[in-house]
Amino acid sequence: MEEKIIIEEEKIQEELNAILEHCGRCKDDKDKALITKAFRIANEAHKGMRRKSGEPFIMHPLAVARIVSEEIGMGVTSIISAILHDVVEDTELTIENIENAFGKKVATIVDGLTKISGVFDKESNSLQAENFRKMLLTLSDDVRVIIIKLADRLHNMRTLESLPRRKQVKIAGETIYLYAPLAHRLGLYNIKTEMEDLSLRYRYPEIYDELSEKIALSEKRRRQLINHFSIPIISRLNQSGFNFDISGRSKSIYSIYQKMAQKNVSFEEIYDLFAIRIVFDPKPGIAEKTQCWDIYSSITDIYPPKPDRIRDWVSTPKANGYESLHTTVMGPNGKWMEVQIRSRRMDEIAERGFAAHWKYKAEGAQDTELDKWIKSIREMLEKPNSDAMEFLDEFKLNLFASEIMVFTPKGNIITLPAGATALDFAYEIHSEIGNSAIGAKINHKLLPVNTRLSSGDQVEILTAEGRKPTMEWNEFATTVKAKSAIKTALKAERKDRIEVGKKMLEDQLKKLNLTPSGRVFKKILPAYESSNKDELYSKIGSGMVSLDNLKDILSKNTKNKWVRVWDLSLGRPAVKPKTVDEDAYDDKGRLLLKENINENEQNYELASCCNPIPGDEVIGERQDDGVIVIHRTDCSDAIKIMSSHGDQLVTVSWTQHKVFSYLARIHLSGWDRFGVYNSITNTIAQEFNISMRTINLHGHDGIFDGTIDLYVHNATDLNNLILNLVKLKGVESVHRVEIKDQ
Ligand code: MN
Numbered sequence: 001m002e003e004k005i006i007i008e009e010e011k012i013q014e015e016l017n018a019i020l021e022h023c024g025r026c027k028d029d030k031d032k033a034l035i036t037k038a039f040r041i042a043n044e045a046h047k048g049m050r051r052k053s054g055e056p057f058i059m060h061p062l063a064v065a066r067i068v069s070e071e072i073g074m075g076v077t078s079i080i081s082a083i084l085h086d087v088v089e090d091t092e093l094t095i096e097n098i099e100n101a102f103g104k105k106v107a108t109i110v111d112g113l114t115k116i117s118g119v120f121d122k123e124s125n126s127l128q129a130e131n132f133r134k135m136l137l138t139l140s141d142d143v144r145v146i147i148i149k150l151a152d153r154l155h156n157m158r159t160l161e162s163l164p165r166r167k168q169v170k171i172a173g174e175t176i177y178l179y180a181p182l183a184h185r186l187g188l189y190n191i192k193t194e195m196e197d198l199s200l201r202y203r204y205p206e207i208y209d210e211l212s213e214k215i216a217l218s219e220k221r222r223r224q225l226i227n228h229f230s231i232p233i234i235s236r237l238n239q240s241g242f243n244f245d246i247s248g249r250s251k252s253i254y255s256i257y258q259k260m261a262q263k264n265v266s267f268e269e270i271y272d273l274f275a276i277r278i279v280f281d282p283k284p285g286i287a288e289k290t291q292c293w294d295i296y297s298s299i300t301d302i303y304p305p306k307p308d309r310i311r312d313w314v315s316t317p318k319a320n321g322y323e324s325l326h327t328t329v330m331g332p333n334g335k336w337m338e339v340q341i342r343s344r345r346m347d348e349i350a351e352r353g354f355a356a357h358w359k360y361k362a363e364g365a366q367d368t369e370l371d372k373w374i375k376s377i378r379e380m381l382e383k384p385n386s387d388a389m390e391f392l393d394e395f396k397l398n399l400f401a402s403e404i405m406v407f408t409p410k411g412n413i414i415t416l417p418a419g420a421t422a423l424d425f426a427y428e429i430h431s432e433i434g435n436s437a438i439g440a441k442i443n444h445k446l447l448p449v450n451t452r453l454s455s456g457d458q459v460e461i462l463t464a465e466g467r468k469p470t471m472e473w474n475e476f477a478t479t480v481k482a483k484s485a486i487k488t489a490l491k492a493e494r495k496d497r498i499e500v501g502k503k504m505l506e507d508q509l510k511k512l513n514l515t516p517s518g519r520v521f522k523k524i525l526p527a528y529e530s531s532n533k534d535e536l537y538s539k540i541g542s543g544m545v546s547l548d549n550l551k552d553i554l555s556k557n558t559k560n561k562w563v564r565v566w567d568l569s570l571g572r573p574a575v576k577p578k579t580v581d582e583d584a585y586d587d588k589g590r591l592l593l594k595e596n597i598n599e600n601e602q603n604y605e606l607a608s609c610c611n612p613i614p615g616d617e618v619i620g621e622r623q624d625d626g627v628i629v630i631h632r633t634d635c636s637d638a639i640k641i642m643s644s645h646g647d648q649l650v651t652v653s654w655t656q657h658k659v660f661s662y663l664a665r666i667h668l669s670g671w672d673r674f675g676v677y678n679s680i681t682n683t684i685a686q687e688f689n690i691s692m693r694t695i696n697l698h699g700h701d702g703i704f705d706g707t708i709d710l711y712v713h714n715a716t717d718l719n720n721l722i723l724n725l726v727k728l729k730g731v732e733s734v735h736r737v738e739i740k741d742q
Contacts, residue, residue, distance in 0.1 A: 008056055012043070015062040022070050023079060031076045034102070035065075038083040041101065045091035053162035060155060061086055067151040072188065073352050074147060081109040082148050088114045105142075112145035113152075146182065153179045154191055157198040172202035173413035177405040177455075187321045190351050196254035204257075211253045214267050222250060222274065229276060229331050236298050237278075242291075244280035275326075275338040279347045288343045289314050292325040295341045303329035306336060314346070321349050404455040416453065420478050423449040426461040427482035434482060435489050436463040450476035468493050470542075498534055501541030508547045512554055519605065526661040526711055527553060531693055553659075590653040591620060593630065595660060604628040604652070606662070610635035611739050613664050614657035615715025620650035628652070654714070661711035663693065664718055667737045668725065669705035676704065676730035683728060684710065688721050707737065 016039050020032050042061055049057035065082035068074045080102055087093045088110055095114075099107035157175055160168050176199040183192035201208040226248035237244055251259075251274060259270050278295060282288050292314050311326035323346040331337040342350065405413050406425060414428050422442060426449065427434030437449050441460040453459060469489045477483045509516055521533060528545045530536035539545040586592055593604055593614070604620060610632040612618045619638055620628040628650055631638030670676060677697060684690050690710050697706035712718045718736065725734045 012056060012058055012062070015059065015066070019062065019065055019069060019079065022066070023076070026076055034076060035079055035083070038080040038102065041093070042083050042087055045087045045093050049090070051159070051162070053159060057086075057090075060159075063155045063158075064148065064151045067154055067191075068148055071190065071352075072147060072151065074144065077105055077109070078144050078148060081106050081113070081144065082151060084110050085113045085148055085152060109142055109145055109148065112142065113148060143186075146186070147188075150179055150183050150186075150188065150191060154195060157195060160198065160202055168202045170412070172199040173405075175199045176203070176415070177413050187349065188352065189322075193252045193254070197252055200254045200257055207257060208253060211256055211267065215250060215253065215256070219250075222248065225331075225333070225335075226274075226276065228333065229337060232302050233276075233278075233299055236302060237280075237295065240294070240298060241283070242280050242295065244278055244295075246276065246278050248274050248276045250274050275340050277340045277342070277347075279342055279344055282343050282345075288346070291343070292341050296325060296327060299329060299339055299341075300327070303331060303337070305329050314342075323349060404453060404457075406453050406455065407458040409458065409460045414459075417478060420453055421449065421476050422447065422451050422453060422459055422461065423473060423476045424479045424482045425453060425459050427477065427485050428479065429461070431485040431489075433461055433463055434485055435469055436465065436467040437461050438464045438467050449473075494538055497541030498537040499541070501537030501539065504540050504547060505537065505550075508550050512551060514554070522605070523660060524550070524553070526663065527659075529661075529691055529711065586653045588651075588653070590651045591628070592655050593618075593620075593652050594655045595657045604630050607631045607635065607637065609637045611663060613662040613712060613715050613718065614654045615718075616654075618652060618654070620652040622648045622650050657714045659713070661691065661713055663709060663739060664712050665707050665709050665737050665739045666718075666722060666725075666734055667705070667707050668697065668731060668734050669703065670728075670732040671730045672699035672702050672704040673730040676728070679728050680708075680725060680731065683724055684708070684721065687724070688717070690717070690721060709739070 016036070019039075020026075020035060023031065023035065026032055026035070039058075039062070043058045046057040046061075051057055051060055061083045064085060065079045068078050068082045072078075084098060084102075084106070088095055088098065095107050095111050098110050153175060156171065160171060163171070175195050180192050180195040180199065183189075183195060197208075230246050230248075234246060251270075256267065256270060259265065260267060278299075280291065280295065282291055306328040309326075309328035311324075313323050314325050317323045324340050324342040326338060326340050328336050328338050404416050404418050404420060406416060407413060408429070414425060416424055416428060422440035423434065423437060425440070426437040439462045440447055440449055440451060441462065442451060442453065442457050444458075446462075449461075469486045471490065473486050474483065477486055506516060509520065514520060521536075525531070525533075525536055528536055528539060530539060530545075536545070540547060584592060591603075595614070605627055606612055607621075607629050612630050612632045612635075617633040618630045619633050620630055621638065622628050630652065668680065680697075681692065681695065684692055690712055693709040693711065695706075695708050697704055697708070710718070710721075712721070722734045722736065725731055
C-alpha cells in the first residue's frame with residue numbers, strides 16, 4: 001500500500017515536470033511557479049479522489065493541462081485553468097479562492113468551465129439544444145473555455161475504457177455530436193480526428209477493429225505508393241533549393257468509415273486514397289503564396305494535374321483559418337493523388353488551429369475568417385433580444401453539413417443524414433415503430449411524420465396499433481433503412497389488402513345477388529381504373545376505391561328492356577313479364593348496343609380478339625348461349641365468322657357511351673425533340689381527360705416511337721384525341737393499333 005502511494009506520487013510529479021518542461025509559451029520562472037502553485041492547490045483539493053480507472057484524480061487535470069499545452073499550444077493562463085478546471089465543481093474550493101490566488105482571468109475561465117459542467121456533464125441531463133447554447137455562450141466570455149473543455153473531453157475519451165458500456169456510448173455519442181465538430185470549427189484538426197476515431201471505437205467497436213486491422217495490413221503497400229510517387233518530386237524540389245518535408249498520411253479511420261457509409265463503397269475501393277503533403281520552410285524574401293505556386297508548378301511538370309481540382313485556400317483561407325494549396329495529379333501508377341502544399345506556418349495552423357493562429361497573428365494585423373466568425377458569434381450573443389434558437393440554427397449550419405444528430409426522449413443520440421424526417425428517425429429506432437408511426441413530437445410539438453429534422457431536435461414518435469405504411473411514405477423516407485422497411489411492409493400489406501378487397505367485393509356483389517364473374521370484371525375494372533383483378537382488390541382493400549357506388553353502377557338502367565326482348569327471341573323462359581321494347585332496335589332494325597350499368601342486363605360482350613370500343617364499326621355474333629359477341633368489322637375472326645356462319649350475325653349499332661371506359665392502344669412516332677413526351681401526355685391527360693394505362697415510348701437517333709394504352713369512352717373521343725395528337729409539334733403519325741396481349 002505504502003509502496004503504491006509512493007509510485008503514484010512519483011507519477012504525479014513526473015506529469016507536473018512534463019508540463020513545466022514542455023511549456024513552450026512559459027516566459028520565465030514566474031510562470032512555472034504559477035503552474036506549480038495551481039498544481040499544489042488542485043492536488044490538495046482532489047486529495048483522496050480517484051477516477052473510475054483507479055488512478056488518483058489529479059492525473060486527469062494534469063493530463064488535460066498537457067493536452068492544452070503540448071497538443072494545442074496554449075499558454076500559461078490556459079494551463080493553470082486546465083489544472084484547476086474541476087476543483088470548483090468537485091471540491092470545497094470556490095471561484096473566490098481561485099480569483100484570490102490567480103486573478104480575474106483564470107477565475108473567469110474556471111467559472112465558465114464549471115458552468116458548462118453544471119449543465120452538461122450531469123448524467124440526469126440529456127444533451128440538448130439549450131445546453132449546447134449555454135456552452136456556446138461561454139465563447140463570448142473567453143474562447144479558451146471551449147478549448148480547455150475540448151481537451152477535457154479528449155482526455156475523457158482517451159480513458160473511456162474504464163467506464164461502463166452505457167456511459168461509453170453516451171459520452172462517445174456526445175463527442176461525435178458536438179465536440180468533434182466544434183474542434184473542427186476551431187481548426188483543431190488533430191483533436192477532431194482523434195475524437196472521431198475514439199467515438200467510432202466505442203460506438204461501433206467491431207467496425208472500428210475491422211477497419212484498423214485493414215489499414216495496418218495495407219500500410220506496406222501505401223508506403224510503396226508514396227515512395228514511388230515522391231522520388232521525382234523530392235529531386236526536383238531539391239534542385240529548386242526548397243527545404244521541405246514530404247509525407248503521405250492515410251485517412252483517419254472515421255473518415256474511411258464515413259466515406260464507406262456515405263458512398264456505399266468497400267474499404268478496398270478507398271483505402272489507398274490519401275494525400276501527399278509537402279510542408280516547406282519558406283525561403284526568405286519571397287511571399288509564401290508565391291512559393292506554394294512554385295512548388296505546384298514543379299509537381300505538375302512531373303504529373304499532369306486534374307482540371308478543376310485546384311483548391312486554393314492560400315489566397316482565401318477557410319473559415320476556420322485553414323490555409324493550404326491542394327491539387328490532384330495523375331500519379332505514376334495511373335491513380336489520382338491529392339497533393340497538399342503548405343508552409344510550416346500554414347501546417348501548424350492546420351494541425352493546431354486556433355492557438356497557432358493566435359501565435360502567428362501579428363499585432364494589429366487584419367482579422368482572419370476565424371476572428372470574424374468568433375466576433376459574429378459574440379455580437380449575436382450580445383444582442384439583447386437575440387433569439388437563442390435562431391442563433392443556434394445559424395451556428396449549427398456551420399457545424400454540420402451532411403449529418404444531423406437528434407435525440408430520443410431519453411437523450412440517446414441518433415445520427416441521420418441531413419434532410420432526414422421524423423419517419424426516418426422512427427425506422428432508425430425500430431421498424432415496428434416506423435410501421436406504426438402516426439406522428440411525432442419534435443421538441444414537444446406535435447408534427448407530422450414527414451417533418452424534416454434538424455440537429456439537436458428531440459424526437460418522440462407517436463404510434464398507433466393497426467397503423468400501416470402507405471405508398472406516399474416512400475417520399476417521406478430518406479434513409480435506406482426506412483425505405484427498405486417500408487417496401488417490405490407494403491409488400492406484405494398488399495397481400496393482405498388483396499385478400500380484404502376480394503372479400504369486400506364478394507360481399508357487396510352477394511348483396512346484389514351477383515357473383516364475381518368475368519363479365520362483372522369486364523365492366524368494373526375500367527370503371528375503377530384497374531388493369532387486373534389484383535389491382536382492383538388492392539384498391540378496394542386499401543380504400544382507394546369505394547364500393548359505395550358499386551350498387552349505383554350495377555343498378556342503373558335496371559329497366560333494360562332489350563334483354564327481355566332478347567330472352568323472348570330465344571324462346572327462353574323469362575323471369576319477368578316479357579314486353580317487346582321498341583327501343584332495343586334503331587330505325588334501321590339494328591340491335592342497339594347500350595351502355596348498361598347493370599351487369600346482368602348487359603346484352604353483349606366485347607370480343608377479346610379485336611377489343612372494339614363504342615363507336616367502332618362493329619358486328620355481332622350471336623353465340624349458342626344467346627350472348628352477342630361484338631367484333632370490329634375488320635377483325636379477322638369476325639371475317640371468318642361472316643363467311644362461314646352468316647346466320648349468326650347480328651347487325652348492331654352503338655348508342656352513346658359515356659360512363660364506362662374501354663382500353664385502346666395508339667401508336668405514335670415522331671421527332672424526339674425536347675418536350676414532345678410532355679406535350680403528348682398533357683394533351684391526353686389534361687385536355688382530353690383520358691386515363692393512360694401504360695406509356696411505352698422510346699427515343700432513338702432523334703426519333704421516337706411506341707404505344708400508349710388508354711381508357712376511352714368511345715371511338716369518337718379516341719378519334720378526336722388522335723387528330724389533336726397529330727397536330728402536336730414533333731408528332732409525325734398517330735394511329736390506333738390492336739392490343740394483342742389482352
Ligand atoms: Mn474534467
